[in-house]
Amino acid sequence: MNLKKNILIPLLSLTTLVACPGGGGGGGGAAFALLGLGGGGGDVPAPKLEILYEGVSRESGATLNLGSEPINTADGKTGTVTIKNSGNVAISLPGSPNVVALSGTDASQFTVTQPASSTLAAGASAIFTLNFKPTSIGVKTATIKIQSSDAAVGSFQMNLTGTAEAATPRLAVSVGATQIASNGSYGMGSVEIDSIGSAVTFTVKNTGSAVANLDGPPAVTSSNANFVLNLAGFPTTLAANASATFTIQFSPTGAAEVKTSNIAVSYDGALAFLFTATGTGTPKPVPTISISHNSTSFTTGGSIPTFGVVWPTVTSSTKTVTISNTGTATMTGITLSKPSGHTGDFTISAFSAGATLAAGASGTFTIQFAPSTTGARAAVVRIATTNGNNGAASSADLNVSGTGKTGADVLVSWTGTNEKAANDTDGGYKVCYSQTSGFTAVHNGTTVLCADVPNAGGTTPVSKVISVPTFGNWYFKVYSYGKYNTTGGTPSTQTSAVNVPST
Template sequence: MTIKLPNLQNIRFCFLFVLFLLTLVTCDGGGGGGLKFFLGGGSTPPTVTNSSLKVGRQGYAGLPTGRTLKLGSLYASSVNQYTMVITNTSSESITLSGAPNYVILGGSHSDQFSLTQPTSNVLSASATQTFTLTFSPKTLGVKKATLKIVSDDPLSSNFLLNIEVTATPLPGPDINLSYGDNSLTSGVSNLNFATSSGTTQTNQLTIYNIGDQDLTISNTSITGTDSSKFSLSALSGSSTIVSGGSRTISITFAPTSSASYSASFNIQSNDSSSPFQIALNGTGTSGPVPNIKVSYVNNSSITEDATTGTGHTFSFGSILPGASSSSISVTILNSGTANLTLPSTPVTLSGTNQSEFSVTQPPLLTLSPNSSTTFTIKFSPSNNGSKTAKVTLASSNGDLGSASSSAIDLSGVGGSKDVLIQWNNAKEKDVNKSGGGFKVCYKKGSTFTAEGDSGVTCTNVPWTSGSYAPNSKLITFTSTGTYYVKLKSYSTLNTGSAFSSQFSINITGP
């Protein structure tokens, strides 16, 4: 006896991809038989509602795969911990994969989250495991991350949960200081100057109030050994700055000889952390000199100064092998008083996976004072797994006339894309009991006739409980290309019906 799904041979399949949207499309054949699939990936996993695993905060109902857990609004300066619970709602044991990291953290703001791992990767029927999720916001606004759990759950082997939380300012006034696009940190940041002896250089700063009450500036001053070489302008407006408002103030450096100078800039206010203080470093030169500034927008959407030092990083996240990420742009600015010279190939890549990344060279190799140019970086993984490299920018005279070098550490993951395949329930009772179910088979690049053909991958979707066998399966594809997919039912009375009509899915990046 051959068991066939209703109208399975007549099913028509279709696929719709709208730029930047992930859209579910249902296509039916004659008589109501039908199959639908959903293309997912990146930071927006597909919505699946029939996973055996559920994950949620302790004391709250767990969520199935594809859902979003919203943790509300929290103060930006706080560190918040949540006990998370993984629950196996099925009647069979489930094993988590990927030791030692059974729960994988990802998403656009994953650098502001951290987690511990469950103590065991085996969940017996109805059992639970816990882990801790910590949120330490670095900036204000909505922060998003994802939790991924790979397991042998027959309903959904790739569990994906979105996390959303909003970082809000503390009550009261809250001062923030920036130079251009660079945010400055009290007690940590430096403001650098370089100009010829007998001339001046002026840098303008912006004072923001990111609190929810008025910020009152009571005093601004320059102190320190060489304070006489620096001078302050007046604030650009009233000393009271409303919530969300700002004022500008300028600092002028006037060296009298070829030497190094240092001082401190101080802001007294009604901010609870007052005073706000940054170091001032000035270099007087014997003549005009170039001064290189290298910056890029980091993963926290903050412009980062990567001119000197270490610890400058950028993560491209998960990109499907065969696809490429969007490019990030790095800006090179000459803030000095003479021409800045770059070598013929100023940007180079190094590191374990340098071939997985690519760079462009800046179009300008000579920068006059106050002019800039850019180069770009892109991630194009050839296979799955974590990738790292380093990009280095060299100049001939960017460090006040001496050679300079700036570096950014790069990372990315050769990831995967999920397709949720769904079909109508089978009415044949043998499919909907122990030993019955469905089988989804697929092959990349060409068609096939049997599940044993070369290059064919098949996965079973067995009946586990209830009136019907599951009518969906989340398939994870690990590279771009065209995949051909077929479906059949099976039972203890028959190893499988004839395959359904073939359909194809074009998996594209990122």
Template sequence: MFPKIQLLLIYFLFIFYSCKGEGKSPFFFFPSSESPSVHGIVLKESGKEYPSGSTFVLGNVVRNTQGQSIQFKLVNQGSSVVNIGEGSIIGTNASEFLLISPSLTSALDPGDYKEFEIKFSPDNNLGVKTGIFTINSDDPVVGNYSLKLTGTSIPAPAPRIEVKISSTILTDNSSGSQQNFSTRENTQSTPKTVTVKNTGNLNLNLNNPIDIQGSDNAYFSVTQPSKTTLAPSESTTFTIKFNPNNTTVRNAIAQIYTDDPNIPIFRILLEGTGTPTPVPKIEITYVNNSSITENATLPGLHSFNFGSIFPNSSSASKTFIIKNVGDIGTTLNITGAEVSNSTNFTVSSISSLSLTKNNGTDPATTFTVTFNPNSIGNQTATLTISSTNGASGNISNNTVELSGVGGKRDVLLSWTSSKEKGVHQTGGGYTLCYKKTSSFNTPSETGVSCLTVPYISGPYAPNSVTATLSSAGTYYFRVRAYSEKNTAANFSTAFTLTVTSPGP
């Protein structure tokens, strides 16, 4: 089929005119003629042409509603009569485009047209929808006409809730959006700030106060937002805190009530863990009788024996070390150390009664105990070290059982037997006297002690006796006989004995 050539007849008018004082000149007049941009049938809408194969966008329409009717003209811009049939809409979403028209079947003379309307009526599904308007024709240039249709199904205007903590957007009732708290027991955690934003295009109303639900809800607290109605793009905030009373893991749900049709109750999962309160802890150590360092704060009996010490003298001191082995940042408050038998045992003062632990090193202090018996015999005492918070924050009383012996040295002294002056008869015997540090001449001198050894039977009086010595030093001994005939004979020459320690 050959294209139809239209001839444009151009008429011109050759006019001669004259003016006084001027020569004659020719004037040519060319009448204008505009040709249509499309030759054949074409759709027009609001004066704009849509040739076959074009695309027309019907815009955004809320789902399950009908958009505005668009009025089209099907115009024959050709030079011959065109026969057209009924129009139809085909394609993936054809049912969502409505063709509103009288019968289109007709013969269109050049310049003639037919009017009809198309509406976009999306179903419940959101997104871009497409269709094709078609109409059969015998137009020698265009043939069958088609127009691509598109429209977008959008949700109805509504408020929409968005919940964020810092820059993280949370998901309703999602473990991935769970908020975890950790703070020391019997304290309050740092608050977490929650931002609620309206990302919709209608006002978002917070219908009820935000609350905490769940069996552990009492351990969480919430502050209410300052705004309860949020315009589109407007935000408000509230805070959540965790308040543990021990180290048990607690779980709850924060609930935000709004008129968002998709999420009327937005839920934030909460989990909180209380951490132990830092506490001091006392440790008391000493080297025991087996030369092993013993911890007197451990369960069991703890003891120390000072051995045998002469009365009115003192043992070597025994050192006890007190440490704060508790948590960093704590202070151990020591009440003191005392013994139940202060007559025979002496406790020194403690160098520091407060031990603050500032780092990983355990602070320490010391005191000593000495044994100083005031008499011969066994002595015992209970040493008690006390603090107001050494038992993991509670009062502590730790004990060590102390013992020692007020010692003596038993010395067996003997001399040569004699029968002189009736010593070996009834009423006779010997007197042994002794003195520490220096000799003596008479029993009455200061510092002299005497032992009487009387005759009992047999040919001789006993010639030995045991002297009990209660202190270390050099002792001078002298012996003399006595009888009924001679009550005070002369002392023998002095002999000496040096004692350094008590006997077993």
């Protein structure tokens, strides 16, 4: 019997087809067998060891180059290695006596600071440090091994190398525990413009193995005068592993902005430790004056609306002036004065806030006009401060004006009783007036005033506009006179008092 096998492989099962020929002329038969391979699956929980140096994952057998280091330095050169469990169950690091075992030809030139734990949970990390501190010149090599429960990498190995150079000086700079990287930067914080920040102490250490001959003086330089150096006591040489200090004060001027300075610590003629100091100059709180009257700004001075016409000896209504401090600091030395003009005709009140005005506060004073005589009158009112111009002194002049009133018109009318015929040209009328009731109608130029209304022929005038020189009650009498009766007739009955207002 011939046996033929056909093997079919579908996605999730294996089918074996066996065909047997029929006998005795009969038809053939067929048999089928279906074998399942099982279903489901997924990753089996396991630890996974990962080693990173300078943020890069390293393979077992890789070489870590720690670079160059002078011989016999106090600190050596340090690198940090991370052990990470990238798996989904805890990993153990069973190395004994050390998790990280160091060996090799130049193992004595390297040291290892062990990780804090020999067990890492899923996703956890631990670090250990490598230190290269050579004692003789040349390329140095060593090996580190890490045992783990990762079945795929039970023993992780890395090769170490470093180059030992001749003894030489090397400077490092720090602030407290903060080490500043070569060509790095250090932030000095924020300081108000035109203010002096706190002194920050920088430590310069010779981490090399030979004396550093500091250049200068000065050995330390700043490219920006806003960063003030104090090098008092700074030495001219620095022995291996020795330190010295200097200070920088950030004292910004000019615009409120970020400011930078290139700091250089120079040594041995051609060498330098370089870094950048940065600081932010913030706006300095200053007072800022604002002056207004009736919602109109007079901060830079100007002419306020006139007081108009006012009788001498009468005091006008008040005009109110507002002084505000729109800045961020107290305004001081506020004064009001009348430096020029008819100063006696204008009065100013005291400023309601006194000589100082807090930030955001306001105060007022008033001006009044009391003319001493008739006609145009003007003066200057000056507002001054010691720091109202954004910290500088300020001064603004307000021009004030008014007019002393010369008279008020009163229309006096009467019934014609002239001494001659209407067509005669001699004679006329006298209109006498006084502020005294029952006065005698004789002009004296002070308490009694009289005005002629001469008869010029034709229609006899029976009225006259009289301009009285001041306000108050005025009394009037009218009488006629002629060529041959110059004393005139009997004065008219006194009129009722006419009140001339003071405004």
